[in-house]
Structures are given as C-alpha cells and as structure tokens.
Amino acid sequence: MTTPKSKKVLISGASIAGPTLAFWLAKYGFMVTVVERAPGLRLGGQNIDVNGPAKHIARKMGIEEAIRAANTGELGLQLIGQDNQVAAAFPKEGAMSGTQELEIIRGDLVSILYERTKQNVTYWFGDSITALEQQPDQVRVTFASGKTDTFQFVIAADGIRSRTRRLMFGQEPIFEYLGLYTAYLTIPRQETDNDWWRWYTAVDRRIVMLRPDNQGTIRASVAFLAAEQAYDNFSSADQKQLLKDTLAGAGWETERIVNALDEVSDVYFDKVGQIKAPRWFIGRVGMIGDAAYCPTPLTGKGTTLAMVGAYLLAGELASQQDYQAAFMAYEKRMRPYVEEVQKLPPGVPWLVYPRTPLGVSLLNTVAGIVASKPVQGVFGLFTSAKSKKESQDDGIVLPDYRESSSLI
Known part of the structure; x- marks a missing residue:
C-alpha cells in the first residue's frame, strides 16, 4: 500500500520541465516539492514555441488558451539583406515559417505553469540541493540553507548547466559543443521595428536577430562561431565587451544593440551544445528536460522535449507497479524521440x-x-501529407495515463 510519505517527490528547477512534471505528479496523487535556486521565478528569456506534442499536453493541462493569449504576435520570419532590404520572407502561415502557432516568451510560459501548479505543489525559492544520499526506500537531501529532508524520488530539471545532475551522475553526461556562442537580451522597441522575426547575417560568421514580444520591447540575440574554450569564465562585463567587439562593423541594427548593452542587465551569454547522457536515472534519482537531453535552440524543440518528457515520466511513475520499471518504460518511449530531435x-x-x-x-x-x-x-x-500525419502522432505517442498510482 502506498502512503503519502512514500510518494514524496523533489524536483530541482522551476522553469518549464520541472513545473510540468510537478503538475502531472500532483494530479496523480504525489506530494511534490519544487526547489529553485533563484529567489523567485526567472521570467526572462526569449521566444519559444509550444508545438507538436507539447501543444497536446498544454491542452490536457488546461493552459492552451492562456498560452495563446500570451502570444508574441510574431508574423513570421524575414531575412534582412546587407542593404537593410527584406531578402526573403516566410509568413507564419507558410510552409517553412519558423514562427509557430503558439509562440510565447519563455518567462510567460514559466508564469503560466507556476500559476497552474502553485495550489497543489510546494515551491521553495532561494534554495538548492547540495548533497544526495540514496537509501533503499528514499533519498536524503541536504539543501544549501542547511535543512534536510527525505523524498521517494529526486528529479533534476534545472537546465543545461544543472548542478543537481552533477551530484547524481558526476561528469558522465557529455556536453557536445556545436561551435557556436550566443547571447540574448531585451532592448527598447523603436518606431522602425515591426512584428516580424528579423534575421540578419553579417560577414565574418555573425548573425543578429530581433524578435517582437507582447510587452512592448524587442528580444535581441547575437550568435557567432568560436572555439569552445574561447570565452569560459568571462565576467558579465567581459561578455558585454566581447559582444561589442564582435558586433563592430557588422551593420544593420548592431550599433543599436551595442548601445543597449550598457543599459541592460538581463544579458544571457553561453556556448551552444547538446547534452548526451547514456542514462537518465540511477536508483531513485534522475533528470529530465535540458538537464538530460538539451537539443539546443537550433532545433526549436527544447520546450517540446521538456513538456513531453515531464508528461511521460509522471504517467509511467503513476501507472507502473515498480519505480525501476517506470523509469525503464519512460526511457524506452522517450529516448528514440530525443535522438531524432537532436539530429541536425x-x-x-x-x-x-x-x-x-x-x-x-x-x-x-x-x-x-x-x-x-x-x-x-x-x-x-509535398508537406501537406506530412503535416497531416504529424498532427496525428507528432513523432511520439502520448498515452492516456490513468489518474491513479499504485507505485511502491
């Protein structure tokens, strides 16, 4: 017989994968706690899309309309030429547009997920996991705050740089660098801006993008090729100076971004790569989302993998008699999908x-x-038949799990 105590689950990370997993586990009767290192929700970020199977999951969660209401209003993709002309345009409704139906700012989705789960899930902000001790029927967890507690399972959902993953697996998962650095920041909107995703390719292997949001600002990003260790351990000031140097003479709107760098504090700067892990679980601890299988923004599927993985893991834990069988069933469903998405x-x-x-x-x-x-x-x-097929299965089957748990 399962007792409430034996169904306690700790999730590290309050972004997208963590709260989605928390929603479904709570729905199936688990007692769920989400611990987040930041003092509150991290509401920054760039445009993401909730597409394919993630859209079906959002509908099951009752948040599809909230996501739709927070749409960025992006009209499609424009490639900007060297003379500031539109070299190519791919409207949202077109066959090859990068803009999806449910386009939303990352922080808005984080907020929606939190509001949907906060009544049934305990959130601990401003704390993090510092030690894990696996025992036969539970995991003893020590937190940075000094408190300790026990949980039946601990799941890392704290992103590509997950510290919790390191406690679980050491250096086993591999970060596969793709030769690219990227930076994201939010800048003031100007009268000359429009509601298109504008992509500008500069010489010397540099790309600049400007995308609209629903908050009256513009989400800017800069990407460039570089050696993997070139800018490790740079301070925030060093990163901003690097971006200024990188954008020098690039043309188009780059001077505007350079000027904004001195005024903004939300610059995200990192190298781009994929997480490849031979296993996602060991004993009673494991990982999902970017911590386990980050596909990179190049695929446009990070949010999809996060939500699909959370839905499937919760469903297997709720429906299997044995947790090890649940983890195995989850990985059997999820790993082929992850490997397909990660192909570039x-x-x-x-x-x-x-x-x-x-x-x-x-x-x-x-x-x-x-x-x-x-x-x-x-x-x-040529794509209409494929689109029809994908609308039916989206590359992965989402079982209709029952809302009961017999896990021991």
Missing part, C-alpha cells in the same frame, strides 16, 4: 554562418528563391 542537418550551424560578403549574398539569394511563391507552392504540396 549536415553542415549546421556552419552553413548559415558565411565568412565573406559573397557567401552572405549567396545565402540570402537562395533564401529568396526558396521563399518565392512558386517554390512555396510546390513545397506545400
């Missing part, structure tokens, strides 16, 4: 980071041809 086309990201003016011109010319009405019409004929 040959030459990515290097192909879209040309070094010379000629390379940039060729890239924009090809994009313009692909975006033309004749090509889009033909492409639409």
Whole structure:
C-alpha cells in the first residue's frame, strides 16, 4: 500500500520541465516539492514555441488558451539583406515559417505553469540541493540553507548547466559543443521595428536577430562561431565587451544593440551544445528536460522535449507497479524521440554562418528563391501529407495515463 510519505517527490528547477512534471505528479496523487535556486521565478528569456506534442499536453493541462493569449504576435520570419532590404520572407502561415502557432516568451510560459501548479505543489525559492544520499526506500537531501529532508524520488530539471545532475551522475553526461556562442537580451522597441522575426547575417560568421514580444520591447540575440574554450569564465562585463567587439562593423541594427548593452542587465551569454547522457536515472534519482537531453535552440524543440518528457515520466511513475520499471518504460518511449530531435542537418550551424560578403549574398539569394511563391507552392504540396500525419502522432505517442498510482 502506498502512503503519502512514500510518494514524496523533489524536483530541482522551476522553469518549464520541472513545473510540468510537478503538475502531472500532483494530479496523480504525489506530494511534490519544487526547489529553485533563484529567489523567485526567472521570467526572462526569449521566444519559444509550444508545438507538436507539447501543444497536446498544454491542452490536457488546461493552459492552451492562456498560452495563446500570451502570444508574441510574431508574423513570421524575414531575412534582412546587407542593404537593410527584406531578402526573403516566410509568413507564419507558410510552409517553412519558423514562427509557430503558439509562440510565447519563455518567462510567460514559466508564469503560466507556476500559476497552474502553485495550489497543489510546494515551491521553495532561494534554495538548492547540495548533497544526495540514496537509501533503499528514499533519498536524503541536504539543501544549501542547511535543512534536510527525505523524498521517494529526486528529479533534476534545472537546465543545461544543472548542478543537481552533477551530484547524481558526476561528469558522465557529455556536453557536445556545436561551435557556436550566443547571447540574448531585451532592448527598447523603436518606431522602425515591426512584428516580424528579423534575421540578419553579417560577414565574418555573425548573425543578429530581433524578435517582437507582447510587452512592448524587442528580444535581441547575437550568435557567432568560436572555439569552445574561447570565452569560459568571462565576467558579465567581459561578455558585454566581447559582444561589442564582435558586433563592430557588422551593420544593420548592431550599433543599436551595442548601445543597449550598457543599459541592460538581463544579458544571457553561453556556448551552444547538446547534452548526451547514456542514462537518465540511477536508483531513485534522475533528470529530465535540458538537464538530460538539451537539443539546443537550433532545433526549436527544447520546450517540446521538456513538456513531453515531464508528461511521460509522471504517467509511467503513476501507472507502473515498480519505480525501476517506470523509469525503464519512460526511457524506452522517450529516448528514440530525443535522438531524432537532436539530429541536425549536415553542415549546421556552419552553413548559415558565411565568412565573406559573397557567401552572405549567396545565402540570402537562395533564401529568396526558396521563399518565392512558386517554390512555396510546390513545397506545400509535398508537406501537406506530412503535416497531416504529424498532427496525428507528432513523432511520439502520448498515452492516456490513468489518474491513479499504485507505485511502491
């Protein structure tokens, strides 16, 4: 017989994967605590999309309309040429647009998930896990605050730089660097801005993007190729100076971003890579989301993997008689999907980071041809059947788990 104490679960991380897992576990009768290192919700971030199976999960959670109401209003993708002209445009409703139906700022989704779970889930802000001791029927946890507690399971959902993962698996998971550094920041909106996702490719392997939000500001990002260890351990001031140096002479709106760097505090700067882990669970502890299988923003599927993984793990824990069988069933469902999502086309990201003016011109010319009405019409004929199929299964089956748990 399962007692409430034996069903205590601790989740590290209050971003997307953690609260989604907390929602479903609480729904299935588990006592769930989410611990978050930050003193409150981290509401910053860039545009993300809730697509494919994540959209189905959002509907099951009753948050689809809240996500839709917080839509960024993005109209589609425009590639900007060297003379500030629109070299190619891919409208939201088109066959190849990067803008999805449920486009939302990351912090808005975090807030929606928190509001949906706070009545049935305990949140501890301003604390973190410092030690884990696995015992036969529980895990003893020590926190940075000095308090200790025991839980039946502990799940790391605290991102690609997860410290909890290190306590569980050491250096076993691999960070596979993709040759790319990126920075994100929020800048003031100007009258010349529009509601398109604008992508500008500069010479010397640099890309700048400006995207609208629903808060009257613009989400800017900068990406460039560099050696993996080139900028490790840079201070915030060093990172800002690096970005200024990187953007020097790049053209378009880059001077605007350089000027904004001195005024903003929410600059996120990091290298881009994928997390590859041979296992996601050991005993009664494990990991989900970016901590376990970050696919990188290049795939556009980070939010999808986070929500799908959370839904499947909670469902298996609720429906299996044995927790080890639950973990195995979860991984059997999830790992093939993760491996498929993490596959990148040959030459990515290097192909879209040309070094010379000629390379940039060729890239924009090809994009313009692909975006033309004749090509889009033909492409639409070939993708309609695929889109219909994906609307049915989205690459992974989401079982309809029963709302009961017999876990021991």
